[in-house]
Amino acid sequence: MSKATDHDDAARMRTALAGEIALGLVAGDEAKAELARDPLLAAEVQQWSDDFATLALEAPAVSPDPRVLQRLQTALVDDLASSARQPVAQSSPNLPTRPAGMMQSVVFWRGMAAAGFAAAATVLIAVLLQPSIPPPSPARQDVATIPSERVLLVSQIMPRDGPPEYVATYDGDRGRLIIVPASTLPSRAGIPFLWLVPNDDGDPIGLGALDPLKPVNLDLTGDMLRFANLMAGLVITLEPVPVARGGTAQGPVVAHGKFSSH
């Protein structure tokens, strides 16, 4: 038997063993011993676990009883108390009363940024995204695999006194802005409309209506692209009627966020 064949056989056996461990078919002690013996095994077990998780996610969603959340909240409080840790609560900035008009809000928002509260009001993360297709298994390559990376700017868009309502991700390479509802949003009378607020004295630019239930893709062009690249602010107003192209805001500001660099 050739060395190449021996190597392939060993790789296939490792693949099978990793799958058995991920399925829980190998007893805990034995699995630990195998993982200690073969340094390449752990990555394959992780790969199988992730693959099988997609099988688990085929299951239809079933809303749990609301009492589960209540019990969980009690358990979390107990855990925090027992561990005597100080929670790092998400900053809920002490913002002034919601202004009624768009330009007022712009002034307000710029004031907040100048006062140094923008960092607290906006959580910005640059997430290294997984590639859509996972890299080949390390066992096949026998070398460590470094996933390809794509850095996006992210801004939470949040109201004055509540948790984030939308998360905006901006892909500078493609000039694309994706707005995803971050939670179940309260029912409101009006159309949520997104505006880009330039850093200079330019007027806000209407980007489009949002959907509280679905992500919205916006391909930015022209000035929109330029301002987005300058990491301008984002504001959501609640419009009583659809906003025409080039139109101005009529409704109140309900949430805002800002792209900024670290």
Add this chain to the structure above:
Amino acid sequence: MTALKSRMTSRHDKSADIRDAGRIVLADLLMRVAQHDEQAMQRLYALTSGKLNGVILAVVRQAALAEEVLQDTYMNVWKQASSYDPLKSAPMTWLAVIARNRAIDRLRSERSRSGLLDPLDDIEVDDGSTPVLDQIITGQDHDRLHGCLGSIEHDQQRMIRAAFFDGFTYDQLATREGLPLSTVKSRIRRGLMKLRACMDGT
């Protein structure tokens, strides 16, 4: 034909973007949960509890038991969120692995206590998922596994599913299948090797 292809490509790009954006939302929440942010935990629960409850129910098949495991799962998430690495796993995948493993632990414990192999079925299915979440968790990874499972022999697929969803050991599978232990082991191993070869495209 070119226009159609272009439209399809564009649709694919957008759907991939939405999945990416959804993953960012959940990854961001997990990072905040790692700092013991209770609000983030509640958001994470609101977005994912229906799906994770479904994952757990598929294993334990009793609503009351599933909800106990669900609470246990989120307590684990609360304590382990700092170990979540967005470069290694998609957030929903990471959550599903914890939920499934907690469910299997509980099922085995109940099975050991009662001496029964088959769980009771009282699954009530509703649609607690959200459109956003559905778009986050569906996609190429799921399609690839599903397609490859369909390409392996039926008994191999059935045994792998039984091990995954019912938490059966080799001995239990052999008893249920009425086959020698060695046969069950070799069928599952061959099935796993074929499955991986298919998923790797080799």
